[in-house]
């Protein structure tokens with residue numbers, strides 16, 4: 379994520395748990411993580427130093443065409459998650 383790589387399959391657990399991530403099942407995609415960081419309730423942001431700036435190029439909001447395309451196909455967007463706002467993450 380720190381290198382701003384978009385990615386999909388990655389056999390790993392969900393951060394801070396021993397549960398397999400949907401990335402481990404090939405059912406998740408991360409896009410533009412520096413423009414769309416994960417923002418935690420305590421204010422932490424990953425990748426470190428990233429800033430979520432809606433309206434900046436490559437930054438997702440609930441009206442962005444890429445977000446709409448995933449949702450129309452039955453995927454969930456991490457920007458809609460209740461705990462962490464995982465703006466780069468899509469899963470099905």
Ligand SMILES: [Zn+2]
Pocket residue numbers: 401406407408466467468
């Ligand atoms: Zn992800």
